[in-house]
Amino acid sequence: MSTSLERTARDLASAMAGLDLKGRIRAIESAIPGRLVFTTSLGIEDQALTHALAMAKGRTEIVTLDTGRLFPETYDVWAETESAYGIRIQAYAPERVSEESFVREEGINGFRHSVAARQACCGFRKVEPLSRALAGAAGWLTGLRAGQSANRSDTPLAEADDARGLIKINPLADWTRADVDRFVIDNYIPYNVLHDRGFPSIGCAPCTRAVKIGESERAGRWWWEQESKKECGLHVHQPEANVQPGQEAAAFESTPRNSNLEIAR
Structure with missing residues (x-):
């Protein structure tokens, strides 16, 4: 039996399917009357969405999770x-007491001790601040794409997030990385220069490296862990079994190092 959230999400996804990004933003704000929150990591997908939201001048709030360990470029x-x-x-930042406790017990880079320690670090740096950012929200917009990794391959345009009691919306779910890059270039959108240095996905500085040729976009995130464990906990419905890396190549693999992205800056 479908819930009201599920029906709303299904109807919204259907309405968004044939629209461009501008139309999708309008459809979202029309379909969901309550508070709308977009959480940006300031990565390239999120920059595309920030541009669209800023141009729309609508009512969606733009927030970010400042973990305290971001790259200077971010x-x-x-x-x-x-x-x-x-x-x-x-900005939503970690609670100071939780951060101090973790560093005291595990060390400044204690997240490398185990998957559990890393998840605990993501927990107080990202998951708990996210819960505050989404408090009272009816809709949550993200920059997730199905092509980012195998863990995200079934990402829909909209879905019910029963745990949080809201609709989770992924307006770029069916975009490729090439679509994102083209949109950023065509609209002169600011983006993180690390994307020109082999970082298709950018998180906290100690937990992100450049990817190698043939690796998935998110292979540089928590690279010391198994693929199936490599989510921070912000996004639910992840498979528990081991999975194969995503098959979509990182954009720079097929783009010269003096890329259009770099030129567009």
Whole structure:
């Protein structure tokens, strides 16, 4: 028996399917009357969505999770984005007591001790702040794409998040990385320069490396762990069994190092 959330998500996904990104934003804000929150990691997909939301001048709030361990380049593009669009991206940070406790018990880079320790680190740096960011929200927008990894291959345009009591919306779910890059280039959107240095996916600095030729986009995230474990806990419905890496090549594999992205800056 489907819930009201499931029906709303199904109807919204159907409505979004034939629309461009601008139309999808309008459809989302029309279908969900309550509070809408977009959580940006300031990665390239999220920059595309930030641009669309800023241009739409709608009511969706743009927030980010400042883990305290981000790359300097991420903070740079954060400031550049606010300046370019005349907006403020609201930050949610870890609770200080939780951070101090973890570092005291595990060490500054204790997340490498075990999967459990890494998940605990993601828990207080990302998951708990996310719960505060989404408090009272009716809809949650993300930059997830099905092509990012095998763990995300079944990402829908919209789905019911019963645990949080909201609709989770992924407006770029059916976009390829090439689609994202083209949109960013065509619209002169600010983006993280690390994308030009072999980082298709960017998280916390100690937990992200450049990917190698043939690896999936998210292979550089928590690279010391098994593929099936490599999610921070923000996004649910992940398979428990081991999976194969995603098959979509990172954009720079088929793009010269002096890429259009770099030129567009």
